[in-house]
Amino acid sequence: MLADKYSTEIDAILAKYPTEHKRSAAMPLLYLAQKEYGHVTRAALQEVADLVGAEPTQVGSLVGFYTLYHDQAEGKLRVQICTDLPCALRGAETFAEQVCQNLGVRLGETTPDGMITVEAVMCLAGCDRAPMFQVQDTDGIHYHENQTVESAMAVIEDLRRKVTHG
Amino acid sequence: MAEHILLRHRDLPGLDRLEVYRKHGGFEPLRQTVTTQTPAQVIDLVKASGLRGRGGAGFPAGVKWSFLTPNVFPRYVVANADESEPGTFKDREILEQNPFQFLEGVAICAYAAQANLAYVYCRGEFWDLAQVLEDKLGEMRAAGFLGKKLFGTDYALDIRVHLGAGAYICGEETALLESLEGKLGQPRLRPPFPAAEGLYGKPTVINNVETLTNLPPIVSRGAAWYRSIGTEKSPGPKVFCLSGHIVRPGNYELPLGTTFRELIYTHGGGIPGGRRLKAIMPAGASSSILAATDAVLDTPMDYESVAALGSALGSASLILMDETVDMAWVVRKTTEFFKHESCGKCTPCREGTYWMLHLSERLTGDGRRPADAALLESVARGMQGKCLCALGEFSTTPVTTALERFRQEFPASAEGSA
Numbered sequence: 393m394l395a396d397k398y399s400t401e402i403d404a405i406l407a408k409y410p411t412e413h414k415r416s417a418a419m420p421l422l423y424l425a426q427k428e429y430g431h432v433t434r435a436a437l438q439e440v441a442d443l444v445g446a447e448p449t450q451v452g453s454l455v456g457f458y459t460l461y462h463d464q465a466e467g468k469l470r471v472q473i474c475t476d477l478p479c480a481l482r483g484a485e486t487f488a489e490q491v492c493q494n495l496g497v498r499l500g501e502t503t504p505d506g507m508i509t510v511e512a513v514m515c516l517a518g519c520d521r522a523p524m525f526q527v528q529d530t531d532g533i534h535y536h537e538n539q540t541v542e543s544a545m546a547v548i549e550d551l552r553r554k555v556t557h558g
Numbered sequence: 559m560a561e562h563i564l565l566r567h568r569d570l571p572g573l574d575r576l577e578v579y580r581k582h583g584g585f586e587p588l589r590q591t592v593t594t595q596t597p598a599q600v601i602d603l604v605k606a607s608g609l610r611g612r613g614g615a616g617f618p619a620g621v622k623w624s625f626l627t628p629n630v631f632p633r634y635v636v637a638n639a640d641e642s643e644p645g646t647f648k649d650r651e652i653l654e655q656n657p658f659q660f661l662e663g664v665a666i667c668a669y670a671a672q673a674n675l676a677y678v679y680c681r682g683e684f685w686d687l688a689q690v691l692e693d694k695l696g697e698m699r700a701a702g703f704l705g706k707k708l709f710g711t712d713y714a715l716d717i718r719v720h721l722g723a724g725a726y727i728c729g730e731e732t733a734l735l736e737s738l739e740g741k742l743g744q745p746r747l748r749p750p751f752p753a754a755e756g757l758y759g760k761p762t763v764i765n766n767v768e769t770l771t772n773l774p775p776i777v778s779r780g781a782a783w784y785r786s787i788g789t790e791k792s793p794g795p796k797v798f799c800l801s802g803h804i805v806r807p808g809n810y811e812l813p814l815g816t817t818f819r820e821l822i823y824t825h826g827g828g829i830p831g832g833r834r835l836k837a838i839m840p841a842g843a844s845s846s847i848l849a850a851t852d853a854v855l856d857t858p859m860d861y862e863s864v865a866a867l868g869s870a871l872g873s874a875s876l877i878l879m880d881e882t883v884d885m886a887w888v889v890r891k892t893t894e895f896f897k898h899e900s901c902g903k904c905t906p907c908r909e910g911t912y913w914m915l916h917l918s919e920r921l922t923g924d925g926r927r928p929a930d931a932a933l934l935e936s937v938a939r940g941m942q943g944k945c946l947c948a949l950g951e952f953s954t955t956p957v958t959t960a961l962e963r964f965r966q967e968f969p970a971s972a973e974g975s976a
Contacts, residue, residue, distance in 0.1 A: 413758050415739060415741070416738060419737070420720075420721065423723070454723070454740075457901075458682070460682045461723055477888065477895070478644055481801075481878075481879065482801075514644070514726065514899065515644040515843075517649075517650045517681070517684075520799070520807035520809070533683055533686070
């Protein structure tokens, strides 16, 4: 249970908002649930809902609406490549294709070892350093900018090793 | 610009450290504000400076603050750090490298609004950055720049960071408030505006990161000094973002009123490979697309002059496109973006972006039909003036302006030669 394992973190999150508006804490608590369970499980929706005094369906709608919450277990590492217009003008679409080829997947797919999901995403505010991507895992989101296919593969393989070997 | 006012870290290395920021006068404007000024005096100062909101709309900041419903408390200040417009990355540089000037601006704004609590709403992808801001706020609390009895007065203030989770629409201020309340980021019907009923139904000021970062220098150097930069109606410095086909992409702090030509060719180094510049989107994906004629290039970039060209300066995020770019492809890219980011609340935007994408995919693919360009235009025009918020409206402007100004690139259109 989140409430037992993360009581200090949960108290700190709830303390950020006025006590009569606990529902504001739903979003940070969903990140906490994702960290614990890898994705937002149905049971986690209930836990978060109980913590903020909302209905599980209300919390569930957030998971559907916001792109950084996931209700399915996919790759442990989500490689999210920006292919929006400014990045695309600097070759991001080709870059994304080549990264996919190197990993043997198509956009949106996960490698057979269950480690890496590659996704095309919308603008990440890194247009001047394209091609670029972010990696989302259960501990957070980190940027990798001014990339080539070679440097991106090195970053991805390095992260894959770290996850595999803990 | 000889001296950076917003990107001050470029002149003063290490400005993201509290002791360096303080050494260069940091938090003196806040102290002066809280100990010697009334909130009304601060609002008057900001009005006199002519500072206009840097998030896109260009609305005068001091005027926005003066709309707060009198005598209703608590009030809130929310800093919009949900920077998500394609082509925009100015707030990120300020937050990463000059965070204290921004946070001091939030504090000055909060004092003017008589708010005791302010939130910084960061887009979820700024995960690492949000953690850094949390640390900086901890340092401010320890140094007495936040907390109760600020500078020995009765004023109390805290600033907290709230992380979004991936939704462009949360840059729209009422959608941002919904999101901060733990709900779907969908815009509210207005009025009431946030100054009357904002966060938790209370009077709220929402300003963009860059707007707030202007406040400490305005306090320390005065409205007249601020007005000496930029143009009469668009005073002050602006951070311009250059992306796409440009030799030196990045942020450039220049006075409002700098010409497109100076920014692109003098500062940005021109177009790679000596190719011809074909089109400019001055306000990110939300732009009316401009053909890069000499008349456009010689236009000063202030709110009025760019509007007079039939576009908008918006957040001043210039996406540059050279002669190799197919405008039908550009339309498909921007439409993909808006279709993905439409929040689904109002029908014209939800359905309109779907059909615009469908048609623009067909126009750039194999199944093109003779009337597709005309049909695309009719869908876009049908949406205009009918959407709940600016997202839906802006999704149509790249479409209609590309069709208007680059019609020859949509062959087999209304002419019927498939």
